[in-house]
Amino acid sequence: MLIKGWFAMGRLPFAVYQALAIVMAGFLTLLLFLLAFERRRVMLTNLSLCFPHVSGSARVVWAVQHLYFYLRTFLDRAWLWDGNADIVKQRVKIMNPSMLQACTNGQPTILLAPHFLGLDAAWSRLCLEVDMVTMYSNQKNQVLNQLILEGRSRYGEPLLLSRQQGVRPLLTAMKQGRPLYYLPDMDFGERDSVFVPFFGVKAATVTAVPRLAKMLKAQVIPVTTRYRRGCYEVCVHAPLQDFPLEDETASTQKMNACIEDWVKDNVPQYLWLHKRFKTRPQGEARIY
Template identity: 40%
Template sequence: MAASRPSWPVLTSPVRSVSDLAQRWLARLPLPMFRAAGAAFGLALWAFARRRRSIVERNLELCFPEAEPGQRARWARETFVSFGQSFVDRVWLWHGDPKLVEQRVALTGRVEQLEQGDAVLCFVPHFYGMDAGWTRLTHTIKRNWWTFYAPQRKPGMDRWIREGRQRYAAPRLVSRREGVRPLLKGLREGAALCLLPDMDLGARDSVFVEFFGQEAATVTSLPRLAKAAGVPVVPWICRLVPGGYQVEVMAAWTGYPSGDDLVDARFMNQQLEGYVRTMPGQYHWLHRRFKTRPDGAASLYRS
């Protein structure tokens, strides 16, 4: 039987540009076409973005010294492929029929913790499926959603990402330039706040604790906000799978925060290590996780 052609999308919101209209049409294409295009994009980056490839390889070398070099090389390629596929998938996540989100992004785990309506702080690590997870959660669970947002340098890219992440439930995106005070206000108003505190943001407001055996500058915003607002911390992660994505909402951390920033940061990194070990090739190794060093320590990255 001949394959059916994608039909022209029904316009349910204003078309802002030719690019917007094109993405609505492209969003109707089958998922395997998106995954093939994303893999090609990721492999092109792996081949030509030599500096980023070097950072990924060094991160994996530092974090998985026990792994065979060939295994680390496969994880490095998978990192770029996962990045490319998750980037291209944003077309159907943000411009496609809402039913695609329900069909392709499975929601599993302790979802009821986010449905109750009480204020909650979500720990969301930088796995490449996080935009898909955010889209599914804001699409399905109608509540007051907040998250941190890093503005993009290019205005067109910034608008695309902001509008994509605000597609459902009218969430509040708090710019990093605004600081953490608005986040506390949101929690006190009953928001579900998604925080991504697993990157190296410098020594300010950070403590040095182990992450995969390396001293890593780790921000303490997660336990401080949880303590100040008196809310539970619920982790969720999202992984790429053959049929799309799978969101897993985990049980709230018990006894957290403890009141000791060092203890709480160490616990967060330990939990994150466990998540990363389940899918090493889908974590954001493109970032220099260990760029900030304790006083007197040499850089872990090659020039």
């Protein structure tokens, strides 16, 4: 019943939906910032580590803005996952669609999608243009897990693979011409990761992007997303040049440096709620 009501909200006329979503997200932002102590601490810790020279008050403003954008992008899944392709095309704009032609040139492709809050909007919009493959982590809540899978499978003919399925079906899909929509910047622990700087702080970063790029001779095309006044702008960047490097660690560090530049251009909409520095090098103290 709750899900039906949520989706019904997404079917309202855009102006009505916008007004309602602004009020709901605004109220919940203030409530969560005051009461969700642990999440607030994670956000402010991340921001203080990555932007030590920015004033504390400015970081608090970023954290409040981040919560608001996070809640807006959550609410927007009501219309994003409701199955109306025309609405998705109206509200999620690809800023440079000509760049997508590189995905169909026959070369294996990795669409590098850092954790900006609109990444689900970008996924749905790009699925209307090209059939992609991606990997996901199963949620403990089965109802939520099914909702996410159905929402992300709504448009086109995407292939969603769980991490438990391993890399073989992923490689097969990429060799058959499906671009990989890959989220490279979460802390999954030390396995298959190296410690490289992210805003000057050592961060456990998976090496899958340079490994796959080298193995398949794949091009790496970054995709970033910006929320703006109830809609989304998806920027498909030019392929990374001179990537991967010979050294896997150097390649991963170069990738992080690129992500830093995009984050600096849109700080509040990057995923600061994630414990990006949870895994520490041996001998270093815990951060959170």
